[in-house]
Amino acid sequence: MKIIEFALSRWESILKMTIDHFEIVLTAMLISILMGVAIGILITYNKTAAKVMLNIANIMMTIPSLALFSLLIPILGIGRAPAIAGLVLYTQLPIIRNVYTGILNIDPSIIEAARGMGLTRSKIMFRIKLPLAFPVIMAGVRTATVMGIGLGAIAAYIGAGGLGEYIFQGINRSNDKMILIGAVMVSLITIIIDRGLGFIQKKFEI
Amino acid sequence: MMSRSQNQIFRLKDIALIVLIFAIGIGFSVYVVNFPQDKIVERFMSYEKIIRSILQHLSIVVISSMLAIATSVPLGLILTRPKYKKFAKTVLGVVNIGQTIPSLAIVALFVGLLGIGTRTAILALWIYSLLPILNNTLVGILSVEPSIIEAAKGMGMLPKRILFKIEIPLAMPIIIAGIRTAVTINIGTAIFAAFVGGGGLGDLIISGNNVNRWQILVLGASLPALMALLSDIIFGAIERKTTI
Amino acid sequence: MIVFEQVIKKYNNQDKAAVDNLDLHIQKGEICMLVGPSGCGKTTTMKMINKLIKATSGKIYIDGMDIDQVDPINLRLDIGYVIQDTGLFPHMTIADNIATVPKEKGWSRNKIRNRVDELLELMDLDPEIYRDKKPKDLSGGQKQRVGVARALAADPPVMLMDEPFGALDPITRGKLQDEFLRIQEKIGKTIVFVTHDIDEALKMGDKIVVMRDGRVVQFGSPNEILSNPADEFVSELIGGNSNLKMMNLMKCKDIMRLIPNVDSRESSKAALKIANEHDVKNLLVTDHGQKLLGYVSYGSLASNDTVVSNLIKEIGETVTPKTTLQDVLSKMFSLGKKTVFVSGTKGTVEGIVTMDDLLKAVKDDEQISESDI
Numbered sequence: 001m002k003i004i005e006f007a008l009s010r011w012e013s014i015l016k017m018t019i020d021h022f023e024i025v026l027t028a029m030l031i032s033i034l035m036g037v038a039i040g041i042l043i044t045y046n047k048t049a050a051k052v053m054l055n056i057a058n059i060m061m062t063i064p065s066l067a068l069f070s071l072l073i074p075i076l077g078i079g080r081a082p083a084i085a086g087l088v089l090y091t092q093l094p095i096i097r098n099v100y101t102g103i104l105n106i107d108p109s110i111i112e113a114a115r116g117m118g119l120t121r122s123k124i125m126f127r128i129k130l131p132l133a134f135p136v137i138m139a140g141v142r143t144a145t146v147m148g149i150g151l152g153a154i155a156a157y158i159g160a161g162g163l164g165e166y167i168f169q170g171i172n173r174s175n176d177k178m179i180l181i182g183a184v185m186v187s188l189i190t191i192i193i194d195r196g197l198g199f200i201q202k203k204f205e206i
Numbered sequence: 207m208m209s210r211s212q213n214q215i216f217r218l219k220d221i222a223l224i225v226l227i228f229a230i231g232i233g234f235s236v237y238v239v240n241f242p243q244d245k246i247v248e249r250f251m252s253y254e255k256i257i258r259s260i261l262q263h264l265s266i267v268v269i270s271s272m273l274a275i276a277t278s279v280p281l282g283l284i285l286t287r288p289k290y291k292k293f294a295k296t297v298l299g300v301v302n303i304g305q306t307i308p309s310l311a312i313v314a315l316f317v318g319l320l321g322i323g324t325r326t327a328i329l330a331l332w333i334y335s336l337l338p339i340l341n342n343t344l345v346g347i348l349s350v351e352p353s354i355i356e357a358a359k360g361m362g363m364l365p366k367r368i369l370f371k372i373e374i375p376l377a378m379p380i381i382i383a384g385i386r387t388a389v390t391i392n393i394g395t396a397i398f399a400a401f402v403g404g405g406g407l408g409d410l411i412i413s414g415n416n417v418n419r420w421q422i423l424v425l426g427a428s429l430p431a432l433m434a435l436l437s438d439i440i441f442g443a444i445e446r447k448t449t450i
Numbered sequence: 451m452i453v454f455e456q457v458i459k460k461y462n463n464q465d466k467a468a469v470d471n472l473d474l475h476i477q478k479g480e481i482c483m484l485v486g487p488s489g490c491g492k493t494t495t496m497k498m499i500n501k502l503i504k505a506t507s508g509k510i511y512i513d514g515m516d517i518d519q520v521d522p523i524n525l526r527l528d529i530g531y532v533i534q535d536t537g538l539f540p541h542m543t544i545a546d547n548i549a550t551v552p553k554e555k556g557w558s559r560n561k562i563r564n565r566v567d568e569l570l571e572l573m574d575l576d577p578e579i580y581r582d583k584k585p586k587d588l589s590g591g592q593k594q595r596v597g598v599a600r601a602l603a604a605d606p607p608v609m610l611m612d613e614p615f616g617a618l619d620p621i622t623r624g625k626l627q628d629e630f631l632r633i634q635e636k637i638g639k640t641i642v643f644v645t646h647d648i649d650e651a652l653k654m655g656d657k658i659v660v661m662r663d664g665r666v667v668q669f670g671s672p673n674e675i676l677s678n679p680a681d682e683f684v685s686e687l688i689g690g691n692s693n694l695k696m697m698n699l700m701k702c703k704d705i706m707r708l709i710p711n712v713d714s715r716e717s718s719k720a721a722l723k724i725a726n727e728h729d730v731k732n733l734l735v736t737d738h739g740q741k742l743l744g745y746v747s748y749g750s751l752a753s754n755d756t757v758v759s760n761l762i763k764e765i766g767e768t769v770t771p772k773t774t775l776q777d778v779l780s781k782m783f784s785l786g787k788k789t790v791f792v793s794g795t796k797g798t799v800e801g802i803v804t805m806d807d808l809l810k811a812v813k814d815d816e817q818i819s820e821s822d823i
Contacts, residue, residue: 059435062390062431062434062435062438063394063431063434063435064393064394064395064397064430064431064434065394066394066397066398066408066411066427067394067397067411067426067427067428067430067431067434068427068431070411070414070415070423070424070426070427071424071427071428071431073415073420073423074420074423074424146306149308150307150308150309150310150311151308153308153310153311154308154310164310167310167311167314168401170314170318171314171317171322171401171402174322176317176318176319176321177318179314179315179317179318180314180315180318180319182311182314183310183311183312183314183315183318184311184315186307186308186310186311186314187307187308187311187312187315190306190307190308190311191303191306191307194303194306
């Protein structure tokens with residue numbers, strides 16, 4: 001029960017950290033989605049590019065997140081910017097992969113019909129392919145966002161701020177309450193966002 | 207050529223990658239030890255230190271992964287038996303929620319509750335890596351075509367034989383994929399062990415950051431990255447091998 | 451309307467041409483069936499018309515216009531396209547699916563709406579019910595109807611149909627074929643129709659192109675193909691019972707004979723005289739030249755000297771002028787008779803078809819003995 005008292009006494013800083021956290025993750029996700037969707041669309045037009053891109057993104061995902069952030073320190077330094085860069089890099093794979101497979105898995109007869117009827121390439125992409133791939137793309141965005149929130153906590157290690165800060169400070173100061181509050185907050189936010197995005201995803205399924 | 211590569215676990219591409227991974231890892235270690243950027247790095251880095259960190263890291267990963275496999279696979283198999291099947295869906299739901307929780311938060315939760323130390327780290331990793339394996343065991347077994355089981359039953363196979371001769375072999379690639387995910391996650395999450403006094407390659411990252419020397423930091427970051435890639439290739443090959 | 455001149459299509463990884471030096475003239479308002487085994491080049495041929503596949507060499511003209519000179523998008527907007535898997539856009543309503551090409555052409559919202567409803571009605575789908583449904587709510591046959599409606603939306607002069615009914619069950623397929631023929635009678639499009647089913651080709655086609663290995667084996671009307679197959683391959687494609695298939699192509703009205711009337715109060719001798727004059731074996735019996743009472747046969751007139759009214763037989767079940775000869779034959783079998791009467795529009799009788807007529811129709815050259823009746 002002491003922990004609740006502790007949390008209540010610190011609610012202002014917890015709130016600020018939470019807002020910071022959201023800011024970092026949202027900024028990163030916006031960039032990541034724009035990039036990932038663009039790359040995912042582009043590689044549907046070229047098989048070799050797709051293979052190379054997906055392989056790179058796959059390897060990227062295998063690298064432990066903290067290792068990736070650490071590797072970015074000598075290049076980009078510490079602070080928010082490198083943290084966001086790391087998040088963007090790390091969350092690319094699920095988005096690119098789902099845009100790509102979502103588009104390629106569309107029943108070819110639908111695309112053939114659209115072509116045969118005289119729709120242009122860009123109209124086929126924006127009016128047929130993207131809407132049909134939307135649930136799959138949304139699933140990728142969901143995975144990426146959930147990852148992003150967790151990564152946002154780790155990014156505190158390279159000075160990004162946010163709820164991770166609470167965990168790392170707690171570890172440094174051997175303050176169990178801070179660690180727990182940080183951990184519980186991050187976990188709760190991920191679960192809530194995951195469920196929320198899952199709900200939206202279901203809405204758009206055809 | 208084709209038939210040969212089908213019989214072997216590793217494809218030529220895999221072997222080349224494995225060699226490359228070892229070359230980078232050993233090469234970079236040798237470089238840092240022999241050409242340190244300054245006195246601090248020279249004093250800090252040695253082969254013994256690197257090897258000790260690697261071994262610590264590996265032992266945390268191996269112990270937690272073994273525990274996870276040893277608990278989650280049997281649990282998954284039990285939960286897919288007719289008697290307990292009704293719980294499988296609920297467990298899957300819980301597992302799914304568990305999997306969305308970030309690794310750092312899990313480690314932090316355990317530290318917050320149990321205090322720091324290697325044991326805490328191993329326990330956290332065990333619980334966390336249990337989830338993908340349990341998930342895949344359940345999904346793998348449950349997605350075996352019911353008609354196949356029906357056919358086996360019809361031929362008079364006993365439930366135990368159906369499990370070992372039909373269900374497990376068919377679900378194997380998916381179970382292996384779960385183990386692959388779990389081990390890869392563990393290699394990454396084991397870095398946090400250093401933060402909670404568990405040692406391992408995370409030590410190098412922390413030290414590198416504290417003394418602000420890129421050589422230590424980058425070695426500490428790249429070794430677990432290489433390790434993760436290596437395990438991904440190895441388990442990927444096993445996964446392919448078990449795929450029918 | 452559609453002309454192929456020495457068209458060749460070679461895929462880059464094969465030395466054999468998929469379509470080899472094809473010359474073809476498809477007349478306006480005709481259904482031209484491309485038929486042949488898979489890999490014969492029929493689909494490639496069709497897809498070259500809307501440039502989904504680009505010809506390696508040769509020229510294709512639509513209405514005198516070289517399609518090389520036309521932008522593919524504009525070309526396709528003016529060609530209806532129906533495919534086997536319907537290719538309906540699952541995220542759009544039925545109305546939006548049908549409206550695709552009109553929207554591209556910039557029609558007004560009102561015009562599109564009216565056109566969609568008109569087409570749905572033409573396809574026997576109630577607009578009120580189906581307009582806002584999604585493709586997944588429809589049965590296979592309904593989906594394909596919408597597929598056809600979508601292709602017809604902007605009233606293109608040319609339609610390409612790639613095995614449109616191939617994925618349907620036989621009953622639905624037959625129904626849609628009949629429906630489509632009925633619609634085609636109204637709209638008179640130039641249609642290129644790909645199928646691997648020779649029976650479908652015979653039933654639907656005004657002209658049939660039999661293809662094999664990228665070449666045209668035979669080009670002609672269903673009758674010509676059936677009565678005069680160009681070679682072994684075509685005969686084999688037609689299968690064993692070409693006579694029966696021929697009977698399926700011909701209608702009652704093609705072979706029925708008119709029969710004269712006789713008043714029921716006439717004597718049998720007078721009736722015989724009429725029959726001999728017209729060289730017929732049966733006479734219709736009317737009451738004062740008005741009400742149809744039945745018929746009398748030559749045999750009964752010859753063997754009985756009485757008034758006609760005593761010899762009247764009931765007409766029984768009839769067929770219509772549009773009944774196929776195959777159906778006439780099966781009607782004869784089920785009635786156990788060698789003659790059936792062909793009914794007119796209002797309970798009248800227009801003519802008669804006999805077993806001999808059927809035999810003559812399918813075997814024109816063979817002499818058939820004029821036997822009983």
